[in-house]
Amino acid sequence: MIVVAVIGILAAIAVPLYANMQARARIAKAEADARTLVSAISMYSSHMRTLPSTLADLNVATTNSDGMVSGPFMASTPAPPAGWSPYAYSSTSLGVFAVTTSGDATTVRLP
Numbered sequence: 001m002i003v004v005a006v007i008g009i010l011a012a013i014a015v016p017l018y019a020n021m022q023a024r025a026r027i028a029k030a031e032a033d034a035r036t037l038v039s040a041i042s043m044y045s046s047h048m049r050t051l052p053s054t055l056a057d058l059n060v061a062t063t064n065s066d067g068m069v070s071g072p073f074m075a076s077t078p079a080p081p082a083g084w085s086p087y088a089y090s091s092t093s094l095g096v097f098a099v100t101t102s103g104d105a106t107t108v109r110l111p
Helices: 002-048 055-059
Strands: 088-091 097-103 106-110
Touching: 002 055, 002 097, 002 106
Parallel strands: none
Antiparallel strands: 088 097, 097 106
């Protein structure tokens, strides 16, 4: 009987810790993917002298104003972690941009 009680206590401690580890892993993946997207957007901006209109622009070869073909800057747009919203990209006319996603009661916004 004591063995069953000890196993029950250990399980009660381990299950929440495991769930917390999974959430932290999803957050880390979202942050890493967002950094990758920010890097690709920066490369696109350097080559094309403008920000992309959508994230899909990063996945195709494009011709800049000098007639030079550049890209693709990413093979494909990363998929967000399970249960997270798709990566959202926004930019302003001043050249400021952000990549955002949310899930697990957390919002990741870069830069």
